[in-house]
Amino acid sequence: HTRWNCDWSSDVCSSDLKVQASRMRAEAEALELRLAGEVARRNGIIAALFLAMVIALLLFNRQRARSKTRQRELESAQRITEAELRTASADLQAFMRSFQEKSALLEEAEHEVARLKESVPAQEPVDRDVHLKLLRKSVLLTDQDWQEFSALFEKVHAGFFARLAEKMPGLTPAETRFMALGRLGMNSKEMAAMLGVGAEAIRQVRMRVRRKAGAGDGVDLEVLAGEV
Numbered sequence: 001h002t003r004w005n006c007d008w009s010s011d012v013c014s015s016d017l018k019v020q021a022s023r024m025r026a027e028a029e030a031l032e033l034r035l036a037g038e039v040a041r042r043n044g045i046i047a048a049l050f051l052a053m054v055i056a057l058l059l060f061n062r063q064r065a066r067s068k069t070r071q072r073e074l075e076s077a078q079r080i081t082e083a084e085l086r087t088a089s090a091d092l093q094a095f096m097r098s099f100q101e102k103s104a105l106l107e108e109a110e111h112e113v114a115r116l117k118e119s120v121p122a123q124e125p126v127d128r129d130v131h132l133k134l135l136r137k138s139v140l141l142t143d144q145d146w147q148e149f150s151a152l153f154e155k156v157h158a159g160f161f162a163r164l165a166e167k168m169p170g171l172t173p174a175e176t177r178f179m180a181l182g183r184l185g186m187n188s189k190e191m192a193a194m195l196g197v198g199a200e201a202i203r204q205v206r207m208r209v210r211r212k213a214g215a216g217d218g219v220d221l222e223v224l225a226g227e228v
Helices: 010-119 125-139 143-156 161-165 173-183 188-193 199-213 221-226
Strands: none
Touching: 010 125, 010 143, 143 161, 143 173, 161 173, 161 199, 173 188, 173 199, 173 221, 199 221
16 A cells, blocks of 8 residues: 555655564564563473473482482391391290200209109218209299390390280289290299299299289180280
């Protein structure tokens, strides 16, 4: 339309064309600026996402490394604990085996002394009785022996005494020892020899423990001790 109206005045037409060209250049420049801004914004977003991914990957790798280190530490601690448990179990078994051997020897000695008293008059009864008393004393579980025994027992059966006190409060030290020995499957004769009491005392302890546990006469206390 402008070209058609340019006949009457070429100067005016030229001026309009220049204005339109300038406007078009300005619009083109503004469009280019907008496009450049969009590209810069897009590139910024991409760069931010890439940086976030790199940081996330670094954090993930660091966390995984820490997890592996922690896992190795746990496995090492578990191996040490298992080794200590095996050692404690072996020591406890050796302790009980030593006691059982001495208990068997004491029983044989008592039978032999009784047999000799019946068949042959004792020439040195005092010496013989002294040796027998010494043998009985070696079988007894002294306070120091009990401390060593308790430490080994607690390593193998961790938390037993605490659970026992919670489940059956009011047990005497003798009854607590009875339950620990019962947990190891010892019979009444072995318990009597180890605790330095007679069979009747063991029977009385069984009755008291049953009463405190609220168990009937038919309940096997060794099984009850094993469930603590």
